[in-house]
Amino acid sequence: MGAKTLAAVMLVIAAGVVGGLYLLSAPHPVNASSLPQHVPDPANGEVMYNAGGCISCHKPAAGQGEGDATLPSGGVPFNTPAGTFYPPNITPDRETGIGAWSDANFVNAVQHGISPHGTHYIPAFPYSSYGRMRVEDVLDLKAYLFSLPAVKGKRRPPEVMLGSVGEAVMRRATGLWKLLRGDARRIVHHADESAPWNRGAYLVDAPGHCGECHTPRNFLMIPIASEKFQGGPHPEGKGKGKVPSLIDLVGRKRYKDADDLANALQFGETFGYDKLSSGGMGAVQTNLSKLPEGDIKAIATYLVGLTGSRQ
């Protein structure tokens, strides 16, 4: 075989690999016909909205003119080691928000990380956790968002390496990341545990997406299942401290019991609990304080039960 032939063969193989990866990374959105028949309940959607902490990332940037800070019109920068992202407007504005989205568009975005244009969302958006939600809860969330006033927002592309080319490559490569990560598993009901424990498990693992920061990730940025909730590096990078472990909170004397933790989640520093107001957790606590009391207690019940034996 001559050098030229060899080069040609190598080129064909390389093209094959790139083409194969390209095909493998294709998004697979769900069809409208696969969605359940459901009459949406915006009140439950509001619970999902607060449990999911949507406002924390989708809030307007400070001083962004018309932005009402309580509405998720987007724009505040989210700094990560991979770049700076600007979470979009999720108010029902038809041009700059999600007002023109169908139910299927919304479910694909929130649960599968696929935009209405058929591209992958960067997983700074925690759709891996939201993928564990009941579809009905996601449709309720959409109904709640659609009940909010529509705000005109500004779209801002992320600041990543190599600009728009880097962004396109990163988005497509996210398809491969999704394959390696595996599909989000729905929350299993544990018959031997109480109703609050099961509710807490759902709120923590699905909408609450606690594991996105409290579970360490491997070098491919995939959460390590065997180290669930053992704490990890701060998502905004070095110099920000570490995200604490959620394992054995009572044994390690962080909280006296489930009621103590529930009080901390509900009232925070107003009740003298200062542990939940560092590293961004303050905003999470504000969101959680808006949940019905029963849900806050359910979260606390599940969390104090994380002692390492069953996580």
Next chain:
Amino acid sequence: MSNRRVLTVASGLMAVTLATSAVLAASPIEDRQAAMKAVGKAMGELAKIAKKEKKFDAATVKADAQTIHDKLGTAKGLFPEGSDKGHKTRALAAIWKDRSTFDAALERAEKASLAMTEVTSEDQFMPAMNKLGGACKNCHDKFRKPEE
């Protein structure tokens, strides 16, 4: 003893004293941690009333609020440039990068604690506590690392 010798001994003693006090006061980190600990303790007493574990009493509320106000007042001077290292600290570099926001956050807490010293009745207590707790949280969330 000659005058010269007295002078030598005296200046020697003074040098030792200065060196000792310099070591004792060398760490604004430890000083501010002690101040914050005192704030936390007084806040814990107020929290007992908020949680209804203790009855509202205007005099003790005033005393605890005064402690918080005084300690926050001293804390202001305990975050000099460069005091993000040298001792274990949860202070974030953002304090020195965004000094004006930090100063404003500390001032907000000082004001909220001052307002708490002026609480005279039970129905004024919870609104004041919400403001004070909110001010503590506002600063901690932006400028303090999580506990390890």
